Amino acid sequence: MELLSSLLSSLRTLETGTLDQDYNMVRSQTSVLKRDPSLSTEAGALKENIKKNRYKDILPYDQSRVVLSLLTSDSDSDYINASFIKGASSDCRYIASQGPLGSTLIDFWRMIWEYNIKVIVMASREIEMGKKKCECYWSPVHQPASFGPFTVCSQEETRPHEDMVVRVLTVSYQQNSRSLTQYQFLSWPDHDVPYEAAGVLDLLERVRESQGAHTSPLLVHCSAGCGRTGVICALDYIHDLVVTKQINTDFSIKQIVLDIRRQRPSAVQTKEQYRFIFTAAACMLERVLRSAGGRRLYCNTSELKKPEQGTTRPAASSSKRLSQQSAMNDTYAVVNKPKQPLPPAADPAHSVVATPGFSRELPSSHHYDNDPSGAVAPVYSVVRPRAKPHSLPLSATPLYATPLSDTPSPTNHRLGEGLPSSLGNNGEYHLSPDDDDYEDFSSSSRDITGLDSPGGIGFNCRIQKPKGPRDPPAEWSRLER
Numbered sequence: 001m002e003l004l005s006s007l008l009s010s011l012r013t014l015e016t017g018t019l020d021q022d023y024n025m026v027r028s029q030t031s032v033l034k035r036d037p038s039l040s041t042e043a044g045a046l047k048e049n050i051k052k053n054r055y056k057d058i059l060p061y062d063q064s065r066v067v068l069s070l071l072t073s074d075s076d077s078d079y080i081n082a083s084f085i086k087g088a089s090s091d092c093r094y095i096a097s098q099g100p101l102g103s104t105l106i107d108f109w110r111m112i113w114e115y116n117i118k119v120i121v122m123a124s125r126e127i128e129m130g131k132k133k134c135e136c137y138w139s140p141v142h143q144p145a146s147f148g149p150f151t152v153c154s155q156e157e158t159r160p161h162e163d164m165v166v167r168v169l170t171v172s173y174q175q176n177s178r179s180l181t182q183y184q185f186l187s188w189p190d191h192d193v194p195y196e197a198a199g200v201l202d203l204l205e206r207v208r209e210s211q212g213a214h215t216s217p218l219l220v221h222c223s224a225g226c227g228r229t230g231v232i233c234a235l236d237y238i239h240d241l242v243v244t245k246q247i248n249t250d251f252s253i254k255q256i257v258l259d260i261r262r263q264r265p266s267a268v269q270t271k272e273q274y275r276f277i278f279t280a281a282a283c284m285l286e287r288v289l290r291s292a293g294g295r296r297l298y299c300n301t302s303e304l305k306k307p308e309q310g311t312t313r314p315a316a317s318s319s320k321r322l323s324q325q326s327a328m329n330d331t332y333a334v335v336n337k338p339k340q341p342l343p344p345a346a347d348p349a350h351s352v353v354a355t356p357g358f359s360r361e362l363p364s365s366h367h368y369d370n371d372p373s374g375a376v377a378p379v380y381s382v383v384r385p386r387a388k389p390h391s392l393p394l395s396a397t398p399l400y401a402t403p404l405s406d407t408p409s410p411t412n413h414r415l416g417e418g419l420p421s422s423l424g425n426n427g428e429y430h431l432s433p434d435d436d437d438y439e440d441f442s443s444s445s446r447d448i449t450g451l452d453s454p455g456g457i458g459f460n461c462r463i464q465k466p467k468g469p470r471d472p473p474a475e476w477s478r479l480e481r
Contacts, residue, residue, distance in 0.1 A: 001292055004242070004285050007251060011282040016275065022254050023274040030261050039063060039262070049079045052107070054098045058224045064263040066095055068107065070114040072149045080107045082225065083264040084217070085233050088240035094233045095217045096264045098225040099124060099134025106148035108137055112180070113150065113173055116216040119207055122184040123220070123228040133190065133223040138169055138182065149173055163187040163199050166206070181210045188228055193272050197280035201287070204236055230260055230267025234277050235284070242288055253277055 033039055043049060044059030053059060059081070060066070066082040080097070081104075087093020095115065099122075100108035111117070124133050137152070139145035144153040156168040165184040170177055185203055188194050211218060218236070222228040234256055241247045257274065260267045268274055 001289065003247065003249070004289060007247070008282055008285040008289065011278055011285070014278060019275050019278060020271055023271045026254060026257055026261070026268075026274070029258060030266075033262060041265075043079050044081065046079075048077065052079060052101065052104050053081050054101055055224050058098065058226055058265055061263065061265065066097070066111060066115075068110050068114060070110050072106065072110060076107075076110070080104065080111055082111060082221075085260055085263045088237055088244055088246055090215070092217050093240075094236070095219045096225050096229045096233060096267065097219060097221040099221050099223045100137050102135050105135055105137055106150070109147050109150040109152070109171065112219065113171065113178070116178070116214075117219045118180050118214045118216050119211045119218055120180065120182040121203070121207055121218065121220045121232060122182060122222070123188050123232060124190065124222040125184075125186060128190050128223075134221070138167055155179075160206075163194075164203060164206075183207055183210075188222075190223060191227060191270055193231075193276040197276065197283045200232070200235065200280055201284055204232070204239065207236075208239075224266070224269075226264055226266040227269035227273055230257070230264065230269070231273050231277055231280075233260055233264075234268065235280050238277075238281050239284060242285070253281060 040062045041059035043062050043065060044053055050056070060083045064083045064085070066080055066084060068076070068078045068080055070076075082095050082097035084092045085094040085096050095111070095117070097108070097111070112120075122134070126132065126134050126136055137147065139152050139154050141154045141157050144151050146152075151172040153170050153172075154167050155170055156166075158166045160166060163186050165186065167182040167184070169180050169182060171180065172178075183203060183206060185194075185200070187199065194200055207218065220229045220232050234253070237256060237260075238253070241251070257268050257277070268277065
């Protein structure tokens with residue numbers, strides 16, 4: 001325990017600048033791997049396999065790639081974009097995979113069946129920032145779906161809390177059936193990190209309970225199968241080192257990340273993800289020390305990860321922030337509010353998004369791809385118009401669009417002017433504590449046509465030209481005598 005306490009203290013005192021320097025070293029050493037003759041990516045670069053890669057620059061190393069030997073048709077090959085990663089006590093502890101494409105769904109289930117997967121960790125949503133990140137490879141509850149020769153049925157779907165969905169799946173192949181559990185973590189933005197480490201650590205505890213004594217690999221995937229996937233594998237690896245008492249004075253998170261990157265390209269993609277491993281590892285060690293009767297060394301994970309200078313954190317609770325962030329993933333634009341309150345929509349599962357020149361209807365919640373009727377309870381939050389008093393005139397409401405990125409830059413206005421309350425002067429997006437819902441959507445373009453007319457939306461207003469020549473002043477018409 002003294003070693004763990006010492007390690008915890010050292011993790012707590014690390015500065016952001018030091019971690020950034022370490023990560024730069026990781027990247028520089030990783031670039032050397034690309035020239036290492038012992039590592040190659042020939043299988044993923046084959047012409048017949050290129051279409052099976054979600055991202056052209058993320059190809060598994062031939063030396064650690066998952067090889068599929070189960071053939072279900074004459075067109076099957078042995079390739080899938082997935083890699084084996086060694087654990088603290090097993091050479092094939094993890095399978096790090098990309099999120100399946102529509103064309104690789106059968107391959108994905110071939111892999112699950114061949115390697116007898118019992119637990120799947122999905123660290124992404126199906127759609128993020130308006131882009132498809134992963135194909136739906138499960139079914140609605142009690143509605144079987146077929147993926148080639150495999151029949152998948154979701155027996156149960158629960159949400160222990162707003163950040164997690166747990167699905168108990170049954171897959172059948174050639175008169176045989178198996179059960180497995182999928183954990184989907186909803187609050188992990190792509191190329192970013194969760195607000196708190198506790199949620200990820202709780203996820204991993206549940207995963208280990210479901211895995212139990214099974215020796216089959218733990219299947220972990222996000223979209224590319226490297227950034228968020230690499231963080232999860234690294235944290236579970238560190239946990240195994242702790243519980244098996246393999247941690248010694250040579251313990252190095254940087255070396256763990258380098259080892260994982262040698263097995264899966266680009267694992268742990270960003271500096272923020274690299275820092276998050278240190279934050280979560282410290283929180284993990286604190287939990288171990290507390291369970292062993294050690295004293296509490298600090299109160300919460302916010303003391304481990306301080307925001308960078310110049311940034312601000314919203315005052316809302318973490319769970320509320322995560323809920324707000326998840327609710328706006330599929331929101332494309334927020335435009336000028338109508339002069340009169342909109343009538344209630346007949347279908348609350350859809351919202352109309354209006355932009356200058358056209359309007360189109362977008363689903364505010366994602367339904368399962370395999371459900372033809374669409375009559376499935378949405379997994380994610382529904383965007384609802386906020387009920388606000390319309391005391392301000394329309395001219396006080398600026399026309400703006402909410403981009404899909406987390407840190408949008410202002411457009412079509414001077415810096416700091418005409419910005420919504422959630423955009424600061426530095427162009428960063430901050431969720432306000434009371435932003436539970438969104439502004440009303442304009443259902444037509446009639447309020448956008450007269451942008452230059454008085455009483456419009458409040459800028460670019462001009463005095464209209466007279467329709468004919470002005471009458472001269474009366475004084476000019478008097479004759480001089």
